Amino acid sequence: MTSLPDTRDLVFVGGGHAHALVLRMWGMNPLTGVRLTVIDPQAAAPYTGMLPGHIAGHYARADLDIDLVRLARFAGARLIMGRAVAMDLAAQVVTVEGYGAVPYDVASVDVGITSDMPALAGFAEHGVAAKPLGRYSTEWAAFLEAGGGDVAVIGGGLAGVELAMAMAHALGGRGQVSIIERQALLAEQSPRHQRILRSELARWNVTLHEHTEVAEVRSDAVLLSNGTLVSAAMTVGAAGARPHDWLAGTGLALKDGFIRVDEALRTSDPNVFACGDCCHQAPSPRPKAGVYAVRAAPVLLNNLRAALGAGQVKPFRPQKTFLKLVSLGDKRALADKGGFGPKGALMWQWKDHIDQKFMNMFRDLKPMAGPAVPADVADGVLEELGGGKPLCGGCGAKVAAGPLRAALANVTPTSHPDLVTGPGDDAAIVRMGEVTQVITTDHLRAFWEDPKVFARITTIHALGDIFAMGARPQTALVNLTLPRMSPRLQERRLAEVMEGITGALAECGAALAGGHTTLGAELSLGLTLTGILDGPARTKAGARVGDALILTRPLGSGVIMAAEMQLAADGRDVAALLAAQVEPRMAEAEALRGVNALTDVTGFGLGGHLGEMLEASGCGAVIDLDAVPAYAGARELLARGQKSSLHDLNRTAAPIDGLIPPEAEILYDPQTAGGFLAAVPMADVPALMAALRQAGAQPAVIGECVAGPARITLR
Missing domain, CATH: 3.50.50.60 (FAD/NAD(P)-binding domain)
Structure with a gap:
């Protein structure tokens, strides 16, 4: 089936209550041709109606958090976790701190208010x-x-x-x-x-x-x-509602610092809407209260769709009075409508019921059904679909070690005077006169909706092979597939991808040398990289009996991103993972110079990549499962049955002996932008661990190399 092209960018600035409700409604009935973007500093937006109950201790923090990562995935939106600091109406861009410009065709602002007091001394x-x-x-x-x-x-x-x-x-x-x-x-x-x-x-x-x-x-x-x-x-x-300072510089018409909107929730710029506490509804002013944002959400959705080309605008007419339920510290509340109302435990129960009903709309999100499977399919199709779960992105979508090795076994090696090593290590080594290069290539399906972040992580991931060989990154060629979209959006997406790639390359002294683009069914990115060897190459071979095994980053990226696609991961865990993945690995690679053997942990998981090191080095290994680090939430997701597309095949291929407990599942998880695995003389471990921490890594000694066949024993 031909995919329908994207033609318009809709940007939500802020994850306030109105935007959260619109995202939920959008996910159930999206407008084809629109890419929706949400900008918010946090992975979760708190529901302020439950704030007093949380402070009193009646609710945990998670009870009042709207998970924006899950909600964005449900809506098919990209989430940019950053703070909006400016808006250029003429250029139609929102500037996000630490991220850059985000273009829009239509934008909506719902950033709430602040109660900070910058002018108050101390x-x-x-x-x-x-x-x-x-x-x-x-x-x-x-x-x-x-x-x-x-x-x-x-x-x-x-x-x-x-x-x-x-x-x-x-x-x-x-x-x-x-x-x-x-x-x-x-x-x-x-x-x-x-x-x-x-x-x-x-x-x-x-x-x-x-x-x-x-x-x-x-x-x-x-x-x-x-x-x-x-x-x-x-x-x-808690002294009143103050608008965010950056709104004053937008050029939008304001009232006491709040954005003026008409009855259709439009600002003074016809391409920009606003809702919630950050705005002032000029035709019928109302106090700052979440109830108005909740009631306005369906009207905002309708009018945003109209601005994008589907339907006609409608007016929002807020009610004049509304019921307030005031928390009284303990589990009692005071009802207030027009100055009258009872108080007591029953009112608290009523308030809790209303609050929980609102929050349940965001807790009970279910993945949208994928394409229907025909009634008649060939043997094995349902098994390959894995119960209907979507194919993972990143390294979770790689071809497994078994089929790959079988295919390479049938390839006749060819010799060339410039080729020092071919398939088998992290990168090929090529001698060109007095210069020795390493060359590698990698290609990933998109696993995150933001092209800039995806491109940066993919570049950092691909550079891992250059660093693992001990080389200095030199050049990169790009092979990019964009989903079908209008020429204007192609230009925007290309700019986002290029910014992600060139930023990561520049940090390690490499340059973009060119590449190719095409339109296809989905976003995917490949990079071919070269590096210069200034000394001997580091390879998977060289691990010795008695060496310590050091892992520089936690495991779990595969299962977290697979669960995120299924709305099963905690957004804060996803945000923490992404924050680690976008960090460059040059400094930790430099700290590993002089180790006996080195590889980066990627698609085959720790078990598979350690197995390759042991086979190349002619020894075995003992792994202490309790010492293997994992990203927050990863082990819990595995225990609940979540896993990436490649997980089971990695388990089959990993050379692990003996009784294998459930805790070992983390060893089969495919990693994207994962850590390095090094075999290090025991005497060098203290100094190396200190150097790795100084470089920003999270190193752990996870085991040691032992005499015997290339097998892994767990303890």
Whole structure:
């Protein structure tokens, strides 16, 4: 079947509640021809309605996190984990810190608000903003772990009052909570609810400082303008909603720093929409509340589709009043609609039900069904499909060691005066006069939706063979297949891929020499690399009995990325893996100069690549399974039955003897941009481990070489 071309780029700036809901709806009914991109600093976006319950200890952090990695995969979107810092309306690009420019045809902004206080003396050094949640949650957990202490909350609105009661509950008497408000406490609430909430604050023994300004935040106290010192081992900023500073430079029409939108949620630029707390709806202003973002999501989706060429815009008409359920610290809540409502445990149960119902929309995401399998298929087709799981990308899609070796066995070696070594090691060695080169090639299917990140990781992965041979990277040729798309999008995708490749090459002193491109069914990238040997080559041969085996990076990239494709991986584990994969390996390769034998761990997994080293060196090995490092989440995914497409064939090919426990499954996991495996004299281990850590690696001594056949024994 001919694939339909992409023609438009839709970019979501921020992973707020409205965007999260639109992503879910988009995944169930995407608009063909659109590439959707989501930009957010975090792998998970917190649901703020459950924030007081989390601070009080009723919910774990994971309970209120919307996993943006899973949600983006469900929606078929690429996720750029970075912070938007600028927007150029004329050029139609969003600038992401540490990433660069992201072009758009239509964009939508839903970045929420912040409660930081850059102008308040000492707050940056000693305070923590309640929003965004990440730092507050982390520091609060550490504060409680350390025994607690006195806390000051700057801001006496509803948010500050809820958090004060939540922290008082969590502290359990291990500290005094104080609220500091420049005006009257809860001035926006009805007199009845002011009385109720003041009574609740008294119940929690919260001290109130009203009608006073904060002069300075210190490490152990807050100094008020009247000279009072409020004891505070932790100071939390909850004083109202402040727009993000970068919005002021966008050129969009603003109201008090918030983006002005019309009834269709359009900004002053017809190609840019906005929703949630970061915007001001000019026709019918409303207070900052998540309920409006939730109600606006279907309208935003409709109007974005219309802006992309499908349908007509609709107005968003927010309701005038809405039900508020205010957390009271313990598992009780106060209902408020129009100034009236009951309080108690039943209201908390109601609030929890509403919150859990919202979160379940993002917890229960299921992979979209793939193409239907015909009723009649040849023998073996269903087995090869692996239960309907998609083919992995990266090294998980490689041809297995068994078929590859069988095919190479039928290839008659040819001699050439310039060819020093051919197939069998990480790269071929070619002598050209007085210069000795190494040459290698690698090709990967895309495993991540962002072409720039995929291209960078693929380049780092391919360079591993050059480094493993002890060579200095020299040049690269590219062979790129792009999915079918319009010429304008081809230009954008090519720019993204080239930036990923050239950035990784430049870091190790190599240059792009050329290449070829074609359009096809999916994104894939191949690189042919050359390197210069300034001394003798490092090979898989040379490991000696008694050598220690050192692995420089954890295992588990194959299973994590395979699970990510199936919406089964934790987004934070995926983000941590990607952060490791984009790191260059030149420094750790340099630290490994002088080892007895070296290879990089890629598609065949640790078991397969160690087996090749042992066969080339004529010895065996003992591996300590407990010492083998793994990326966060990898072993848990394997225990749940997740695995990459190549996993089972790697298990068959790995030369492992004896009783093989389930914990050994990590040895068969194919690695993309994996670590190096080195055989090192025992006397050199302490110095080498220190050098590797200095180079940014995560080394581990995982076993040793022993006398005997080229087999692996586990202990």
